[in-house]
Amino acid sequence: MNRLLTYLFRTALAAILAFITLPLVVVVAASFSPTSAVTFLPSEWTLQWYAALWDSRWLDPFLLSVELAVIVSLASGLLGVLGAYSVAYAKCPGHTAIMALLLSPMSVPQIVKGVAVVLFLSSIGLYDLLGTPGLVMAHIILTLPYVVRMAATAMFGFDKRLDRAARILGASVTQRIRYVLLPLIRSGLFSGMTFAFIISFNNIPLSVFLVRPGQTTLPITVINHLEYSLDPVLAAVNVASLLFILGAIILFEKIGGFSAQFHGGSK
Amino acid sequence: MTTIDIELLSVSKQFGANRIVDDISLAIPKGKFVSILGPSGCGKTTTLNMIAGFEAPSSGQIRIRGRDQEGVPPEARKIGLVFQNYALFPHMTVAQNVGFGLKMQGRPREEIADGVSRALKSVHLEGFEDRYPKELSGGQQQRVAVARAIAPSPSVLLLDEPLSNLDLKLREAMRVELKEIQEDLGMTFIYVTHDQEEAMAMSDRIIVMQGGVVAQEGAPADIYGSPRTSFVADFIGKSNILPASAEPGADRNLKVSLGAGKAVLTAARGDDVAPDNVRFCCIRPEAVRLAEAAGALDEPANRLTGTVQKVVNLGAYIEAWMLVDGGITLKSMIRSTRLEKLSAGCRVDLAIAHSAVQLLEQ
Amino acid sequence: MAVIICSTPTKPLRAVVPVKGLLPLIAPSLVLVLFFAIPMGMMIGISFQSQTEGSPTLASYSRFFSNDLVLAGLARTVVMSGLVALCVTVLAYPLAYYLARATSRWRTVIFALAIAPELAGVVLRTYGWLIILEDRGFINSALIWTGLITEPLPLSKNLFGVVVGLTHVILPFGVLSLLTSLQGINPNLEKSAQILGASRLAVIRHIILPLSVPGIVSSFLIGFTMAASAYATPALLGGAGFKVMATMVYEQVLFYLDWPFAAVMANVLLILMLAAGFIGSRLESRLHQKLHL
Ligand SMILES: Nc1ncnc2c1ncn2[C@@H]1O[C@H](COP(=O)(O)OP(=O)(O)OP(=O)(O)O)[C@@H](O)[C@H]1O
Numbered sequence: 026m027n028r029l030l031t032y033l034f035r036t037a038l039a040a041i042l043a044f045i046t047l048p049l050v051v052v053v054a055a056s057f058s059p060t061s062a063v064t065f066l067p068s069e070w071t072l073q074w075y076a077a078l079w080d081s082r083w084l085d086p087f088l089l090s091v092e093l094a095v096i097v098s099l100a101s102g103l104l105g106v107l108g109a110y111s112v113a114y115a116k117c118p119g120h121t122a123i124m125a126l127l128l129s130p131m132s133v134p135q136i137v138k139g140v141a142v143v144l145f146l147s148s149i150g151l152y153d154l155l156g157t158p159g160l161v162m163a164h165i166i167l168t169l170p171y172v173v174r175m176a177a178t179a180m181f182g183f184d185k186r187l188d189r190a191a192r193i194l195g196a197s198v199t200q201r202i203r204y205v206l207l208p209l210i211r212s213g214l215f216s217g218m219t220f221a222f223i224i225s226f227n228n229i230p231l232s233v234f235l236v237r238p239g240q241t242t243l244p245i246t247v248i249n250h251l252e253y254s255l256d257p258v259l260a261a262v263n264v265a266s267l268l269f270i271l272g273a274i275i276l277f278e279k280i281g282g283f284s285a286q287f288h289g290g291s292k
Numbered sequence: 293m294t295t296i297d298i299e300l301l302s303v304s305k306q307f308g309a310n311r312i313v314d315d316i317s318l319a320i321p322k323g324k325f326v327s328i329l330g331p332s333g334c335g336k337t338t339t340l341n342m343i344a345g346f347e348a349p350s351s352g353q354i355r356i357r358g359r360d361q362e363g364v365p366p367e368a369r370k371i372g373l374v375f376q377n378y379a380l381f382p383h384m385t386v387a388q389n390v391g392f393g394l395k396m397q398g399r400p401r402e403e404i405a406d407g408v409s410r411a412l413k414s415v416h417l418e419g420f421e422d423r424y425p426k427e428l429s430g431g432q433q434q435r436v437a438v439a440r441a442i443a444p445s446p447s448v449l450l451l452d453e454p455l456s457n458l459d460l461k462l463r464e465a466m467r468v469e470l471k472e473i474q475e476d477l478g479m480t481f482i483y484v485t486h487d488q489e490e491a492m493a494m495s496d497r498i499i500v501m502q503g504g505v506v507a508q509e510g511a512p513a514d515i516y517g518s519p520r521t522s523f524v525a526d527f528i529g530k531s532n533i534l535p536a537s538a539e540p541g542a543d544r545n546l547k548v549s550l551g552a553g554k555a556v557l558t559a560a561r562g563d564d565v566a567p568d569n570v571r572f573c574c575i576r577p578e579a580v581r582l583a584e585a586a587g588a589l590d591e592p593a594n595r596l597t598g599t600v601q602k603v604v605n606l607g608a609y610i611e612a613w614m615l616v617d618g619g620i621t622l623k624s625m626i627r628s629t630r631l632e633k634l635s636a637g638c639r640v641d642l643a644i645a646h647s648a649v650q651l652l653e654q
Numbered sequence: 655m656a657v658i659i660c661s662t663p664t665k666p667l668r669a670v671v672p673v674k675g676l677l678p679l680i681a682p683s684l685v686l687v688l689f690f691a692i693p694m695g696m697m698i699g700i701s702f703q704s705q706t707e708g709s710p711t712l713a714s715y716s717r718f719f720s721n722d723l724v725l726a727g728l729a730r731t732v733v734m735s736g737l738v739a740l741c742v743t744v745l746a747y748p749l750a751y752y753l754a755r756a757t758s759r760w761r762t763v764i765f766a767l768a769i770a771p772e773l774a775g776v777v778l779r780t781y782g783w784l785i786i787l788e789d790r791g792f793i794n795s796a797l798i799w800t801g802l803i804t805e806p807l808p809l810s811k812n813l814f815g816v817v818v819g820l821t822h823v824i825l826p827f828g829v830l831s832l833l834t835s836l837q838g839i840n841p842n843l844e845k846s847a848q849i850l851g852a853s854r855l856a857v858i859r860h861i862i863l864p865l866s867v868p869g870i871v872s873s874f875l876i877g878f879t880m881a882a883s884a885y886a887t888p889a890l891l892g893g894a895g896f897k898v899m900a901t902m903v904y905e906q907v908l909f910y911l912d913w914p915f916a917a918v919m920a921n922v923l924l925i926l927m928l929a930a931g932f933i934g935s936r937l938e939s940r941l942h943q944k945l946h947l
């Protein structure tokens with residue numbers, strides 16, 4: 026009886042994991058497939074689709090997406106630290122209300138935020154801001170709450186006795202912030218910013234309203250093509266951008282060392 | 293003749309390359325209160341988990357009521373278990389918690405209600421049936437955990453440091469109660485603890501574990517009175533443990549040289565230690581007496597003189613460190629009535645009975 | 655931040671903070687108001703605008719609630735989201751339970767497998783499902799090759815395809831929320847139940863399931879709200895015939911340029927989300943009380 030249950034459970038787990046990995050495997054396989062009709066298990070392999078990526082058709086949107094993700098993660102990192110600092114340290118009555126306010130964009134679906142921003146820009150006549158400026162604006166609203174939350178968690182987790190210990194040793198406020206607070210919340214902040222980078226880079230529901238010809242992000246470019254064909258070059262684009270994301274995460278991890286926080290904090 | 297309830301035959305447990313339990317053999321008699329005592333990480337919980345069936349031994353055999361338990365899952369072993377943090381089901385009332393075991397056996401409702409009230413009565417918790425665990429104090433939760441474990445009337449109850457979350461007063465009260473419950477029910481208790489006082493107070497037998505092996509097993513008084521290793525001597529109660537060597541002396545006694553060999557004591561010869569193998573000597577602090585009080589001592593004793601170095605008042609007793617001629621320091625436990633006479637720097641005459649000088653091989 | 659504080663370095667931090675501690679908030683608040691609050695307010699305002707006259711009107715709302723096509727889209731959104739939430743929770747549960755209890759080396763691998771697809775973004779995964787579910791795709795060509803079917807099964811461009819794709823996209827979130835809940839259940843509770851005679855099934859039924867109900871609710875809620883506001887997956891896997899609120903809003907804004915109507919649709923979607931969130935959080939706190947956690 027117990028053995029049967031264990032067996033069933035293992036089978037279910039394997040099936041679920043297969044479900045999770047299947048589409049990824051299929052896309053990777055498709056990116057090496059020579060025919061444009063994607064069949065299951067191609068018999069020949071080719072790198073031609075990867076070679077085809079070196080083309081402004083893909084490079085321009087890629088560069089725009091990278092630019093956007095960098096600006097957005099830096100800006101939301103800065104704003105997030107400011108917000109989280111106030112929330113964690115200000116002992117004023119509005120403390121929870123401020124936090125709720127900073128997190129409020131989270132409870133509005135992305136597509137609704139997108140509509141709001143595009144209607145706002147259009148109805149005050151600032152059509153020119155569609156494209157990069159509008160994208161930056163919308164993405165910051167999207168990522169700010171996550172960064173605030175992660176930075177605030179790190180600050181609440183920050184042992185205030187450390188601040189007192191530094192103080193009794195004669196450290197000034199600036200010194201304490203510079204040498205005690207910032208190093209300790211760094212990993213929380215960096216993971217928030219990495220998260221912001223990924224969200225911005227992969228975003229569709231907001232970007233779809235705000236792109237304009239010549240200023241289109243990579244995911245939107247891919248969807249626009251996908252509506253018409255399953256061109257294998259799209260598989261190569263997808264795989265390449267996944268590799269880019271992984272590379273970025275590894276780079277950020279090297280700089281920020283945030284993964285320590287998944288193993289029991291930065292102590 | 294006593295029947296054996298639980299038997300471990302050369303049981304070992306390995307996690308990866310670490311041998312956590314190493315070739316343990318035990319026989320636990322029915323109806324006795326047996327403690328497994330040892331420092332943190334010595335493998336007590338692992339041993340208990342193997343008896344309960346949550347871990348399979350890497351080698352060896354576990355028998356419960358004479359039957360080999362290999363492949364028998366915990367739910368079929370018919371034993372009770374009480375955890376350190378109680379592990380009460382938070383979404384069930386006290387009555388539902390206590391009745392859970394009977395319900396799993398498919399007993400009819402009246403029988404469950406009966407069993408619940410009997411179990412609650414034996415832990416003095418009548419009237420709490422409809423409370424939820426979080427509405428109870430720590431001590432009450434503890435009682436519910438015990439009631440839940442005894443309600444299905446298992447023949448053996450395993451308890452893993454059940455009192456360590458309680459404050460000192462409550463812990464002392466619960467000791468007495470647990471012992472009473474055990475005696476009333478005639479159940480076998482296997483009680484895991486790292487508190488030697490607790491083990492001494494409650495147990496019929498104590499098993500001292502160290503690093504995955506049994507260091508010593510026996511009645512509490514035997515373990516206290518004649519520890520077999522310096523580890524046991526140190527772990528159970530307070531003691532002076534000194535490096536020593538021995539050679540045969542007069543009257544079938546042994547001559548024991550301590551420290552650098554300047555201090556020499558006489559020890560009553562035990563049967564189990566060969567003089568050549570002696571490495572340590574253990575003297576309990578209460579056996580280091582002031583000579584005047586030891587006047588009535590009707591056994592042969594070592595007479596020493598020394599200087600009091602430090603005195604610490606513990607209320608009923610004082611603890612004094614004496615630098616004895618020959619250069620060794622002995623800790624002594626003395627009734628407080630003599631406090632006025634003792635202060636640092638005093639010269640004192642000391643007496644240590646020959647039988648109180650214990651010789652150890654390791 | 656440092657600059658603001660070091661202007662009064664001699665005063666203790668506590669004393670400085672209540673007054674000046676709020677200063678760093680100015681920048682984020684400004685961004686929030688300018689980029690979020692005002693646009694949201696305007697969108698709500700626009701939903702009451704009429705296309706011809708100046709005074710506020712409910713005309714767009716009544717158009718919304720009398721348009722059968724739009725209402726069908728709303729119903730489709732709710733049904734789709736409910737199904738996705740169900741699938742996500744059912745598939746995430748065993749995975750989360752395994753992750754909550756396992757101690758073996760495999761745990762890390764399986765955790766990475768369960769969560770990493772999130773990095774790949776929605777497009778890659780939806781593209782993968784398109785390849786798999788298409789008429790000439792992976793599954794259909796395999797089935798036709800084996801001779802089991804002669805005509806391709808309709809696996810994409812319909813509800814089925816969208817639910818499969820969205821379940822895949824949202825599954826990691828379901829796993830994470832169930833994992834939090836299952837990790838909160840003391841493993842000793844399971845051991846206690848077992849030693850009291852409960853079989854594996856009885857342990858699941860009497861201990862694990864009841865105690866993880868809050869996690870189930872939150873996984874369902876996350877599944878529902880994420881599915882209801884998803885754009886790319888329904889657009890690609892649903893095709894032209896399967897319109898949901900998100901894709902319809904997009905068309906209103908960019909093709910029909912009917913802003914008041916687009917604003918109404920966005921508001922309805924928002925209200926749907928907020929209502930689901932509200933009901934969910936009420937339910938969760940009720941459950942916590944009921945389960946005496
Ligand atoms: N599942 C496991 N995998 C690997 N090592 C384990 C496992 N369970 C226990 N150990 C190790 O076995 C050793 C003994 O653990 P055990 O829990 O039996 O100690 P204990 O005597 O009960 O200690 P304590 O008094 O602290 O409860 C510890 O070093 C622990 O790290």
Ligand SMILES: [Mg+2]
Nearest residue numbers: 336337338452
């Ligand atoms: Mg233990």
